[in-house]
Amino acid sequence: MLHSLLAPLLVAIAVQAPSPPASPPSSPKADEIEMCLSCHGDPQMSVTLPSGEARSLAVDREVFARSVHGDKLGCVDCHTGMTEIPHPPRPFKTRREFTIAYYEACKRCHFASYSKTLDSVHQAAVARGDVTAPVCVDCHGAHDITPPDRPRTRISATCARCHEGVSLTYAKSVHGRALTEDDNADVPTCADCHRSHDVAGPHAPGWRLQSPELCGSCHASKSMMEKYGISTNVMQTYVADFHGMTASLQRKGAAEGGAVVALCIDCHGVHDIMRADEKGSAVMQANLLRTCQRCHPGATQNFSSAWLSHYEPTFDKAPMVYAVRIGYLVLIPFMIGGLVLQILLHLWRVVVNR
Amino acid sequence: MSDYLVRFTLRQRIEHFSVMTLFTILVITGLPQKFFDSSWAEAIILGLGGIDRIRWVHRAAGILFTLFTAVHLTLMVGSVLTGTGSLSLVPTRRDFEDAIQQLRYYLGTADAPARFDRFDYRQKFEYWGLVFGAVIVISTGFVLLFPIAATRFLPGEIVPASKLAHGNEGLMAFLVVIIWHIYNAHLSPDVFPFDKTIFTGKISVERMRHEHPLEYERIKAQEE
Numbered sequence: 001m002l003h004s005l006l007a008p009l010l011v012a013i014a015v016q017a018p019s020p021p022a023s024p025p026s027s028p029k030a031d032e033i034e035m036c037l038s039c040h041g042d043p044q045m046s047v048t049l050p051s052g053e054a055r056s057l058a059v060d061r062e063v064f065a066r067s068v069h070g071d072k073l074g075c076v077d078c079h080t081g082m083t084e085i086p087h088p089p090r091p092f093k094t095r096r097e098f099t100i101a102y103y104e105a106c107k108r109c110h111f112a113s114y115s116k117t118l119d120s121v122h123q124a125a126v127a128r129g130d131v132t133a134p135v136c137v138d139c140h141g142a143h144d145i146t147p148p149d150r151p152r153t154r155i156s157a158t159c160a161r162c163h164e165g166v167s168l169t170y171a172k173s174v175h176g177r178a179l180t181e182d183d184n185a186d187v188p189t190c191a192d193c194h195r196s197h198d199v200a201g202p203h204a205p206g207w208r209l210q211s212p213e214l215c216g217s218c219h220a221s222k223s224m225m226e227k228y229g230i231s232t233n234v235m236q237t238y239v240a241d242f243h244g245m246t247a248s249l250q251r252k253g254a255a256e257g258g259a260v261v262a263l264c265i266d267c268h269g270v271h272d273i274m275r276a277d278e279k280g281s282a283v284m285q286a287n288l289l290r291t292c293q294r295c296h297p298g299a300t301q302n303f304s305s306a307w308l309s310h311y312e313p314t315f316d317k318a319p320m321v322y323a324v325r326i327g328y329l330v331l332i333p334f335m336i337g338g339l340v341l342q343i344l345l346h347l348w349r350v351v352v353n354r
Numbered sequence: 355m356s357d358y359l360v361r362f363t364l365r366q367r368i369e370h371f372s373v374m375t376l377f378t379i380l381v382i383t384g385l386p387q388k389f390f391d392s393s394w395a396e397a398i399i400l401g402l403g404g405i406d407r408i409r410w411v412h413r414a415a416g417i418l419f420t421l422f423t424a425v426h427l428t429l430m431v432g433s434v435l436t437g438t439g440s441l442s443l444v445p446t447r448r449d450f451e452d453a454i455q456q457l458r459y460y461l462g463t464a465d466a467p468a469r470f471d472r473f474d475y476r477q478k479f480e481y482w483g484l485v486f487g488a489v490i491v492i493s494t495g496f497v498l499l500f501p502i503a504a505t506r507f508l509p510g511e512i513v514p515a516s517k518l519a520h521g522n523e524g525l526m527a528f529l530v531v532i533i534w535h536i537y538n539a540h541l542s543p544d545v546f547p548f549d550k551t552i553f554t555g556k557i558s559v560e561r562m563r564h565e566h567p568l569e570y571e572r573i574k575a576q577e578e
Contacts, residue, residue: 242517245390246405254396255405298502305510306501313514320515328522335526339534345460350543352462 029074036075036082037061051094064143078105096131102142103135110136116197121204134162148196153180155189155196163190169271174278176271186224202270208263209251212238215264237310238264260295267291276309283309359573361557369426370552373484376419381528383412388521416495423488442472445482449475471568480535487527494520 037059039045045057064070076082092098103126107114117123117136125133139158140148149155156179160167170176170190178184193214194200200207212235218224220235238244243262249255267283274281282291288304296303313321362370386395386408399405433439451468453475458464468474473481494516497504501513539549544565551557562570 239391241514245387249390249396249399249405252396252400254399296502300502300506302505302508302510303502303513306505306513307510308514313518318511318514320509320511321518324515324518324522328519328526332522332526332529336529336533339530342457342460343534343537345457346542349460349462 029072029077032074032076033061033064040075049092049094049098053095055095055098059143067141067143067145068147069145078102080105099137100126100131100135102137106136113197120197120199121201122199132162149189149191151183152185152189153183155191156180159190166271173269173271173273174275175273186218186227188218209247212244212247212264231310233312234310237308237312241307262295266295285309357560358556358558359562359570360555361551361562362555364555367552367555369422372422373419376415376422377527377531379415380412380419381524383408383415384521384524385528387412388525413499416492416499419488420492420495423492427485440472443478443481445475445478449478469567470565471572472566474565476538480530480538483530484527487523490523491520491527494523 040057040059041061043058043060046054047057048054059075081088090098092101114136122133122135126135148158156167156170156176167190171180175187178187179189191199202208216235219230220232222232225232239248246255246261247263250261268276269282276283278284281287288307289299289301292299292304292307308318308321311317313325315322382398383402386398387405389395390399390405399408402408402411430439434441452470453468455464455468456475459467497508497512497516498520504512504516539545539552540547559570
């Protein structure tokens with residue numbers, strides 16, 4: 001741990017004379033906050049770390065008051081070990097060390113969220129020694145914490161601070177456009193698929209195979225989809241077909257896991273999903289053959305229409321399949337019923353003859 | 355004259371045994387694919403080592419079944435064309451009359467059952483049902499095995515239509531065998547518990563006189 005570094009370095013703090021509070025106390029911790037702000041309220045207050053970086057030590061009274069913690073917490077609730085003035089020496093060599101050290105401060109109240117972060121790709125990166133990987137404050141802020149999903153666009157904007165490329169792709173997708181242009185409350189932001197505290201990515205075990213469930217969590221919801229005129233049959237028509245059957249058996253361990261089988265994302269894309277009827281969409285009729293050929297190189301034009309585009313085989317959409325279905329729907333009961341009837345008549349005759 | 359007659363040649367007995375074995379394998383590996391989302395199918399798939407192995411076994415058995423069917427039909431057509439075979443399996447007007455007569459007898463509106471020749475209408479129905487069913491499952495099976503080749507000259511819709519037809523035809527064949535064929539070969543009071551003729555090739559004179567009187571009388575007339 002950083003705290004146990006052998007040679008703690010003294011962080012010199014210029015202590016200013018306390019001045020009377022500027023506004024009447026509004027929080028039970030107001031006296032304590034005012035006490036700290038008597039020094040840290042100076043916007044110029046900063047310290048130069050051994051790395052040469054300057055670290056501001058100033059806190060804006062108004063910003064903190066407006067934050068979610070403004071009427072709940074005092075300074076020392078998070079900044080423990082600071083009750084002595086002047087403060088004891090702190091061991092941080094760089095700004096980043098300083099930030100990472102406070103990772104643990106949030107868990108005293110937010111333990112559930114904290115323990116989720118331990119399973120995240122971000123924490124895995126931190127554990128590998130990647131100091132750029134985000135901790136609580138990198139996404140939530142520190143003294144200025146406000147609800148991270150208000151407005152909803154803020155979620156994706158937060159991720160975009162590091163994941164710039166993929167965010168630009170997402171912003172152009174059907175989901176991203178609806179989020180940024182229409183402030184749509186239904187489309188997924190980054191966190192809806194990747195989760196927030198236990199952030200997972202495509203390399204997580206089982207992620208690929210579970211991905212149809214992610215899509216289905218919205219696209220199988222009738223109440224949500226009917227707003228947009230999108231069919232909720234997409235899941236069952238997929239599962240009923242060859243790809244979906246193999247994928248669902250793979251999930252149950254009844255198929256070789258390594259076998260490549262097309263999932264939602266393989267045809268529709270991931271961050272770049274478009275409307276199926278939109279120019280450039282991988283699944284629009286004009287592009288569908290090229291999408292099939294990514295796995296089926298020898299496929300010709302007719303091959304792509306073997307896939308009924310998530311339509312149920314109705315008379316209009318697939319007359320040949322419809323005819324086969326109706327044919328057997330009539331033939332099987334007729335055939336079996338007739339044979340059973342003849343067996344029963346035979347048995348009856350045997351009994352009567354005796 | 356001995357108390358039994360030879361009804362089936364060795365070749366015919368081998369053909370029945372092969373079809374029986376392949377049909378069983380195809381049903382066991384086929385129906386769980388059609389009903390893969392039900393729990394019994396999942397248990398079979400897991401028990402047999404996963405869907406990938408089941409698919410390969412089904413395909414291999416299907417190709418063997420195709421070869422057997424092709425050989426059988428070639429021999430049948432060949433024997434008829436060269437005049438060495440008989441037309442005893444061809445449905446005739448007489449079969450429809452027999453069927454009506456037999457049903458009337460069951461219902462009690464006719465005094466005697468129909469008198470059959472070498473094959474009765476039920477046996478002809480089952481034979482031709484198997485032939486037509488085989489043509490359907492074989493042709494649709496090849497579309498499913500080679501969808502890229504099939505759609506080079508057929509519309510794409512042939513693939514989902516074949517999938518539906520293949521599964522339904524297989525299901526119907528399974529139901530016909532498990533209900534009709536098992537009844538006629540095992541459960542029917544006439545043969546219970548086991549009609550061994552197709553395995554031994556032999557049938558008793560008693561049964562011949564009862565079940566195939568026309569053929570029996572013809573054989574006797576030839577002997578005299």
